Amino acid sequence: MGRSPCCDKNGVKKGPWTAEEDQKLIDYIRFHGPGNWRILPKNAGLQRCGKSCRLRWTNYLRPDIKRGRFSFEEEEIIIQLHSVMGNKWSAIAARLPGRTDNEIKNHWNTHIRKRLIRSGIDPVTHSPRLDLLDLSSLLGALFNQPNFSSVATHASSLLNPDVLRLASLLLPLHNPNTVYSSNLDQNLQTPITSSESSQPQAESTTPTNNETSSFELMNARLDDVASADVLPPLSESFDLDSLMSTPMSSPQQDSIEAGANSNSFFDFGFPEDFILDDFMF
DNA sequence: AAGCCGATCAACCGCAATGTT
DNA sequence: CAACATTGCGGTTGATCGGCT
Secondary structure (H helix, E strand, O other), X not given: OOOOOOOOOOOOOOOOOOXXXXXXXXXXXXXXXXXXXXXXXXXXXXXXXXXXXHHHHHHHHOOOOOOOOOOHHHHHHHHHHHHHHOOOHHHHHHOOOOOOHHHHHHHHHHHHHHHHHHOOEOOOOOOEOHHHOOHHHHHHHHHOOOOXXXXXXXXXXXXXXXXXXXXXXXXXXXXXXXXXXXXXXXHHOOXXXXXXXXXXXXXXXXXXXXXXXXXXXXXXXXHHOOOOOOOOOOOOOXXXXXXXXXXXXXXXXXXXXXXXXXOOOEOOOXXXXXXXXXXXX
């Protein structure tokens, strides 16, 4: 089935609406009501296609539209709804009386999205952006704790295991001179990477001059430590790319809910036996 | 004063879903 | 049931404006 053109291109005006055109459209809809957009422009004496008339009415001329700035409460509602619905602007608009989907979409892209990014929140997943977090500073201190085993247990409860595991792999790459193994549970099998170490650690301490070799090394390490006990294995759904960068928008918005779940790397629910002081140095 | 640039938002485009014949 | 028409939706574009140099 071929796609039918929305209107006859000949003699159809495009671009901004004039006040006169607005008035014609308002007068017609007041008398006849909205709908029949195909024949509306002809009957209303407008040189526009029906689609353009419908958009002008629903997004601008409708009498129940609330103009003006979005309130803080409205923004919070939008953020909450977007975290559940994704880019379902019409569904979000249906829960915000007086606001159109187009208006909400524009406001999201020009204000809210930027605000979330500035706050370190991924506007797609509504999770903290890991590419903005310095995992080595976050976890390096944990890994240097004398009682690492208990710390690791707590950390495993706090963080998504995939992230924790990845961080344990990345740390030696990030800072080759850092000593880990003396403080680590031996099950981690993370090599000593100190310049004072008597054991050469060619594999993980090799300075890398480019990103590619680091990633190759990291991928090799993913396999090498697959049998570690402290941290669970990487899940099959784990996607390294998702940690490295966050796209502006996902083409697969249908899977937004699944995506939100699979990308919830941080679990901020504290275990019952969690003692905050254990993490204070 | 003029030009540049980023922000904003109305409007358009293309596609999909739904309705009608 | 197929063909076509209509409507709705989300992504993108481009005109406009204000701030800055």
